[in-house]
Amino acid sequence: MDIRTRLISTAEQLFDRHGFTATGMDRLTQAAGISSRTLYKHVGSKNGLMAAVLNERDRRFHRLVSGDSVDALFGALETWFAEEGARGCLFLRAWGETGGNVQEIAEAMARHKDRLRQRIEGIVVVEIGRPDDELAEAILLLFEGATHAATYRGGAAVDGARRAARRLIEGARTQGLSS
């Protein structure tokens, strides 16, 4: 496995499990099996590593969430949590731990959330045949809610979000027919 890939994926695990600030560079280099000199050659700084982790996670996330239905969307979330556990949105956590003051991290967060919103807008069009901002916003909120509520409610959160999304879609469909 490529050295940079290994570094970023072990860093992602440690950051996710123990927090960003709480994870020191010694722990990172030791877990990745590389020297600190190599780490800094590759990512420049700890903030650079954090941003690289987030951008890689964003790619991975959108590879997984590639279906065209709400069932696929929340199914992907369920799979994600089953494999990696649920500890809240890593982008928001990074943003919060850095007080929103680190540009590369704030940008990675904003980019990720923009793409998520676009993904959901696409799903809405497939589900009800037309764009619907209010419905897309609701599904985004349910997705965000499930992501965080799953940390203390487990799989029930994802189930509940999927069911609520289905009901809202059903409502939007019949509303579209009657008007």
Place this chain on the structure above:
Amino acid sequence: MDIRTRLISTAEQLFDRHGFTATGMDRLTQAAGISSRTLYKHVGSKNGLMAAVLNERDRRFHRLVSGDSVDALFGALETWFAEEGARGCLFLRAWGETGGNVQEIAEAMARHKDRLRQRIEGIVVVEIGRPDDELAEAILLLFEGATHAATYRGGAAVDGARRAARRLIEGARTQGLSS
């Protein structure tokens, strides 16, 4: 103002704005205008301070969220964000930064989320005249979603959550009439 109250409220602001781990004890004592000796006499440790902040925030939160309707619930959230800004759930953030390994913090988080769930179950009974676990779960998810999505979508997140909750309640009401 009482010295302990002042300490906890300034600590809450600093933790919320800059993150828990990133906020050092020197900064805390300086901002609160007390010596480090006094701080440790009052809260024992940094983890103790974090737990005290969370428990005080929980009290304040439930004082604000005391209405009996979804409009009151999301109205309270709107007020909260307008006054203090939206940076995600401080309980989940504390839990995440400590890797879930600090007992007093994990307990404060669990207690807060339990109370929130009970609050919402009560609102559901008032709104539709009977308990409804699925509806309560959905509103909890919308609330959690709005709390976090407000960090990057602002007030639109709270609006969207309130509207979606209203639609789900309307659906549950007519369902109750037809069955």
Place this chain on the structure above:
DNA sequence: GCATGTGTAAAATGATCGTTTTACACTCTC
């Protein structure tokens, strides 16, 4: 009038932080 309690200021504790440096080994390629 002397403990007791509660506060301050400031230094010291030892550990850990992110980052850089020094010195050295291996493998390519021209």
Place this chain on the structure above:
DNA sequence: GAGAGTGTAAAACGATCATTTTACACATGC
């Protein structure tokens, strides 16, 4: 076979971390 590139190990950097200690000031109540 010299030089460039990429890696390691390990020490050093100065700063900052959470916490404790020392020394002192000002109340309170018995």
